[in-house]
Amino acid sequence: MYFKGWLKPPVTKQTVLSEKYVSKDALFLRGMEFDRWIDYTNGSARSNGFSEGDLIENPAYVIESILRDWVFCERNRRIDSTSATNKAILSGAVNGLGLLSGVDDYYNNAIWYNHTTGHKTYISDYNGSTKEVTLASADGSGLMAAGDYISVTNIQGDNLIDTTSFDAVGNSTNGTRDGYLLAASIKDFQSPRAIIDEICNNFLLFVFKSGLKYKTATLEKKATADGTLTNPLKMNGVPQIFTWLTGLSDYYSDFSFKHFNEHARNEYLHTMQCSANGSTDGLGTTYEGYCKTANEQYRQGVRKYERDFAYIYNGMDSLPSTDTTMHAVAKLLIKFYTRLRLMVDFYGDFKNHMKYEVGDQLKINYAGAIPTGLNNSAFFLVTGKTIETVNGIPTVRLILMETFEL
Amino acid sequence: MITYAMTAGNDNAIIWLIELELSSGNLYFCSGHNTASVSLSTGSESRVYTNALQKGSLSIYDKTIPAENAGGVGSRGGFMFVIAGFGGYDQNDFYPATGGTNVFMQPCRIGWIWSGATAISEITWLIDGEVENFEVRPDGVYIESVETNALEYLALPPYKVQKDYDDNFTYFTNAPDEVYGLPIPIVYGRFESFDAGRGKYRLAPAIVVDRERLKYLATCHKCDYTYYDAETKYRVFKYLDGTESYIEMVPTTGSGGNSFNGHYVNLVPASARAGVWVNGNVVLWKFLSGAITDITNVSALQEKNYSNDLTLGDGEVLGLQFVGEFDKSFGTPNIGLTDIELVVLWRTTTDGENRSLSIKFYNYIKAGGSGYTGAVGSDTQNDADSYKFTYYQFGNVTDGKSNTDLPWNWDELLGLQFVIENNSGSVADPGGVYIKNIYLKINNVVMHRITDSVMKLKVGYMGRR
Numbered sequence: 001m002y003f004k005g006w007l008k009p010p011v012t013k014q015t016v017l018s019e020k021y022v023s024k025d026a027l028f029l030r031g032m033e034f035d036r037w038i039d040y041t042n043g044s045a046r047s048n049g050f051s052e053g054d055l056i057e058n059p060a061y062v063i064e065s066i067l068r069d070w071v072f073c074e075r076n077r078r079i080d081s082t083s084a085t086n087k088a089i090l091s092g093a094v095n096g097l098g099l100l101s102g103v104d105d106y107y108n109n110a111i112w113y114n115h116t117t118g119h120k121t122y123i124s125d126y127n128g129s130t131k132e133v134t135l136a137s138a139d140g141s142g143l144m145a146a147g148d149y150i151s152v153t154n155i156q157g158d159n160l161i162d163t164t165s166f167d168a169v170g171n172s173t174n175g176t177r178d179g180y181l182l183a184a185s186i187k188d189f190q191s192p193r194a195i196i197d198e199i200c201n202n203f204l205l206f207v208f209k210s211g212l213k214y215k216t217a218t219l220e221k222k223a224t225a226d227g228t229l230t231n232p233l234k235m236n237g238v239p240q241i242f243t244w245l246t247g248l249s250d251y252y253s254d255f256s257f258k259h260f261n262e263h264a265r266n267e268y269l270h271t272m273q274c275s276a277n278g279s280t281d282g283l284g285t286t287y288e289g290y291c292k293t294a295n296e297q298y299r300q301g302v303r304k305y306e307r308d309f310a311y312i313y314n315g316m317d318s319l320p321s322t323d324t325t326m327h328a329v330a331k332l333l334i335k336f337y338t339r340l341r342l343m344v345d346f347y348g349d350f351k352n353h354m355k356y357e358v359g360d361q362l363k364i365n366y367a368g369a370i371p372t373g374l375n376n377s378a379f380f381l382v383t384g385k386t387i388e389t390v391n392g393i394p395t396v397r398l399i400l401m402e403t404f405e406l
Numbered sequence: 407m408i409t410y411a412m413t414a415g416n417d418n419a420i421i422w423l424i425e426l427e428l429s430s431g432n433l434y435f436c437s438g439h440n441t442a443s444v445s446l447s448t449g450s451e452s453r454v455y456t457n458a459l460q461k462g463s464l465s466i467y468d469k470t471i472p473a474e475n476a477g478g479v480g481s482r483g484g485f486m487f488v489i490a491g492f493g494g495y496d497q498n499d500f501y502p503a504t505g506g507t508n509v510f511m512q513p514c515r516i517g518w519i520w521s522g523a524t525a526i527s528e529i530t531w532l533i534d535g536e537v538e539n540f541e542v543r544p545d546g547v548y549i550e551s552v553e554t555n556a557l558e559y560l561a562l563p564p565y566k567v568q569k570d571y572d573d574n575f576t577y578f579t580n581a582p583d584e585v586y587g588l589p590i591p592i593v594y595g596r597f598e599s600f601d602a603g604r605g606k607y608r609l610a611p612a613i614v615v616d617r618e619r620l621k622y623l624a625t626c627h628k629c630d631y632t633y634y635d636a637e638t639k640y641r642v643f644k645y646l647d648g649t650e651s652y653i654e655m656v657p658t659t660g661s662g663g664n665s666f667n668g669h670y671v672n673l674v675p676a677s678a679r680a681g682v683w684v685n686g687n688v689v690l691w692k693f694l695s696g697a698i699t700d701i702t703n704v705s706a707l708q709e710k711n712y713s714n715d716l717t718l719g720d721g722e723v724l725g726l727q728f729v730g731e732f733d734k735s736f737g738t739p740n741i742g743l744t745d746i747e748l749v750v751l752w753r754t755t756t757d758g759e760n761r762s763l764s765i766k767f768y769n770y771i772k773a774g775g776s777g778y779t780g781a782v783g784s785d786t787q788n789d790a791d792s793y794k795f796t797y798y799q800f801g802n803v804t805d806g807k808s809n810t811d812l813p814w815n816w817d818e819l820l821g822l823q824f825v826i827e828n829n830s831g832s833v834a835d836p837g838g839v840y841i842k843n844i845y846l847k848i849n850n851v852v853m854h855r856i857t858d859s860v861m862k863l864k865v866g867y868m869g870r871r
Contacts, residue, residue: 026609028633031593183595193557208480264645383473
């Protein structure tokens, strides 16, 4: 079913001619810090080892910050009137730049910035019909007034972020990316999608929408599977489960990872290398061995893989330390790309399989299709999900990829 | 995993529910064989979902993640359906003549229940979308709802330098022309390290937004930490092309700010006046082995990737000459003793044994050459576990200068042959030393040119294609 003038996939795209710029000037600083959302979800405590005011440098929380602090926002709003030091109306009636939503409590727990007075707090109550906000703490400056410029961030953030998944990746105790360091100055206009996509690409993460919420997942094997597939649907008596290997174009055996971008020179200063012939300090024979095995097993000669890591600086600059972010990411990538992986196409009934979604990791217990070495033991990452109708019955089709662990 | 809002019984059928928000009110639809409508309780009222979907018209997009790239953003979820015969509504409900909001970009979500559900709390929501396409045909309204496109239609950073309206934030009236319209950066992580002796800098880019105050702005938000928090010194770094090094610009009277309106440093007060200006510190670390040397391979001290030391054996001499192809018009070296110094970072090879270095220079630029300077530096140490800085200072030395009445100039400094000798055998315990860094530091350079134009690169159209 396609409409006239239909774009597939549907796209609303930016068509702003953009420039990059190279500044020769620089300051010495640490960047964004956590706001209140790291400690609270819908007003209830949230625990992940970080607090409001801490530096944001874990990639999972940088992504969460981009969403909450820079996407779920209304900016350049103006106060139309105030009735107290903790109450302001932004209806647009006077200054024409009011809040957009007329739903009661819509802005509750959103962060309030008054650029004119310098006051920051959060919104504790919102009256949708009058568009009056109540601030959690009064603007002590006493100067809050009509005309002030306001930014509101983290709007509906607690309803749009799956904090459990972000904390599983980022928490400072056992998060799967705990200790990974990100640093970047986002100084050229980009879409949030492009930024998040590159961060995910740099740190081997996935971000997707699960129901109403943004969720994150990792590439490598989790500690515990999310479930086990056992019973594929049958068509004419044939079980609907099919397997194949990824293609020869999906493996590599000679790796170069550029990192530590120096903005004033507009280039990367360091490169991490690994091939069958040798590698950078900290990788060594184990990872050279993966490259060697790939060359010998697939007999396609050396296949080169290069990737730029704009968001990673912690790597070759820190030698002789080899316990760096770039080392950790390199190990995962080399392990991932030096083997072809088993793919599985699985049809399941709606009732028992609708609960699975992309990013989940499942075991498959079906000896008729899964090799013995993987059956009911290997984890498979759900990379695709389709809801189809087979003979009028809703069916869930999952595409899965064999995952791995270090 | 998705948590079902309702547990299915053995024989429950699935019923899809769609909610569409219009300016005239919300519309509720359901699917289901032989199901005319579904009534669910909101707790305070009964909400009726009418089966007005054209049979077989509902389709839901595939969801995927880019596993082949080992990471990335998943596809946008979405769904399409047809409201048969307008579902009891009128096309004007979807496209009011004036004033009202038409259906385009209105919220439209889909979820499901099992048959037998009685409350909206039993709906498992699947996709929360917005109407991106709709079309009216004789048989009904065709609607496509897709998850929000905000990730693609927004542009970050959200703020740019401007002089059109005073928001007390991004409004700068005295910025260089080429700076207007530039985004004010968002910064994550640490930009707080530099190892000048190896040219390793980790600094956040900044832009000049006020030429009078020499105001440098690095972020459009509050920073977790700024340099003057620790040292109460305001400073800005300027990259010096051709040296792989930055000039550290230090004002005599600086100021700065760090709030949610951004982090900036002013190098001068509102009105620059006599005695209020900016000095620069420059580190030159790129060098070649000199003509008078026992060590010809100095790569250990020029390699950024590694922290290997250079070993200088007892009685050995290391000669070196600094190199740099840079525009020297930015400033002039100063004349104090400590304003020019050769810095050596080193340690003994054997703990407890005293080692000694002597340092001097030879100038072959001067016509007739006076040979080695009479100013010889020396230092000793006996700790193998920590490195020691030795500073050979000669800012006021005039030996070998072409014009002894003027400060050192850059060409004179680049013409010097520095000679570092391990003379431990003659004045201390004989043995080798490990050298970690050698660099020439020129302090308090009188800055003539502080601001440069930013370089712009066209990168074409942004956004998804």
